[in-house]
Amino acid sequence: MIVHRATKCFAAGRLFLLVFLCLTAVTVQAAQVSAKTGGLLIGIEPEHNIFDQIERYRHLAGYLSDQLGLKIRLTIMSRYGEVIKRFKSRQLDGAFLSSFTAALGIKEFQLEPVASPVNLAGKSTSRGYIFVRRDSGIKTVEDMRGKSFVFVDPATTEGYLFPMAFLRRHGVQNQDKFFSRCWFSGSHASALFAVLDGRADIGAAKDTVFNKQITSDPSIKSELRIIAKSPPVPEVTLCLRDDIPAGLRRRIRSVLLNMGNTARGRQVLKKFAALRFIKANDSDFALISNMAQEAGITMSDYK
Numbered sequence: 001m002i003v004h005r006a007t008k009c010f011a012a013g014r015l016f017l018l019v020f021l022c023l024t025a026v027t028v029q030a031a032q033v034s035a036k037t038g039g040l041l042i043g044i045e046p047e048h049n050i051f052d053q054i055e056r057y058r059h060l061a062g063y064l065s066d067q068l069g070l071k072i073r074l075t076i077m078s079r080y081g082e083v084i085k086r087f088k089s090r091q092l093d094g095a096f097l098s099s100f101t102a103a104l105g106i107k108e109f110q111l112e113p114v115a116s117p118v119n120l121a122g123k124s125t126s127r128g129y130i131f132v133r134r135d136s137g138i139k140t141v142e143d144m145r146g147k148s149f150v151f152v153d154p155a156t157t158e159g160y161l162f163p164m165a166f167l168r169r170h171g172v173q174n175q176d177k178f179f180s181r182c183w184f185s186g187s188h189a190s191a192l193f194a195v196l197d198g199r200a201d202i203g204a205a206k207d208t209v210f211n212k213q214i215t216s217d218p219s220i221k222s223e224l225r226i227i228a229k230s231p232p233v234p235e236v237t238l239c240l241r242d243d244i245p246a247g248l249r250r251r252i253r254s255v256l257l258n259m260g261n262t263a264r265g266r267q268v269l270k271k272f273a274a275l276r277f278i279k280a281n282d283s284d285f286a287l288i289s290n291m292a293q294e295a296g297i298t299m300s301d302y303k
Contacts, residue, residue, distance in 0.1 A: 039071030043095030128158030128230035
């Protein structure tokens with residue numbers, strides 16, 4: 001009996017020591033990264049009003065900083081494609097990326113997709129919409145000939161990649177010749193309002209932004225008609241450089257996935273307008289590569 005108890009105590013002691021060593025290693029890695037770089041610099045894409053974006057993410061950055069013992073700093077991009085340039089020049093340690101830039105980053109820089117937020121509607125995905133004004137008379141792709149089309153940014157799935165794939169599927173091989181004008185608005189909300197205001201005949205944007213605007217102003221729903229919808233794709237994913245220590249990357253994922261288990265974590269999730277975070281994987285972005293191929297875009301040398 002005494003031997004049995006001693007064995008159990010020894011085993012428990014070994015387990016405690018192992019856990020302690022693992023936590024110590026992560027803490028040391030975090031301290032090393034912080035001492036070397038002043039913390040981790042995480043990018044944010046310009047999906048909404050930049051002041052709203054910073055306000056939303058700063059609570060999350062503060063929570064991560066406290067949990068990791070490592071300063072998490074934020075920087076907002078001027079446009080979607082800027083994030084790829086920043087990774088190329090090694091000026092970012094990670095970023096919250098939309099699906100297309102995440103897929104590009106995974107392919108070009110071996111970024112690791114860590115976690116994705118689940119929004120208040122219970123979804124971690126979004127869809128692309130192609131839409132027109134109801135009074136435009138546009139119902140088919142052929143009706144779009146000679147009209148103007150507003151995209152969001154050449155580095156967005158919902159606002160460019162999906163509509164390009166959709167148009168090619170319906171026989172449009174050269175959008176510059178098919179449309180009277182094509183241009184980029186820079187944000188999903190701007191694309192929506194460009195169509196509403198009559199500055200463009202056709203637009204593309206993500207459903208979450210589209211639906212948010214309808215919630216704010218229900219009259220928008222009666223003014224716009226949705227022509228096509230894309231398959232669901234990951235809306236936002238935190239991706240990290242692969243040269244960040246693996247233990248630290250695992251710790252960051254663990255903190256995000258377990259936010260709902262602490263009172264402060266739940267408060268931060270509420271301010272972030274999310275229910276929880278879920279684990280992200282490379283396979284989540286396979287659809288993006290297929291869509292790019294259909295759109296005639298080669299991701300390996302996409303500028």
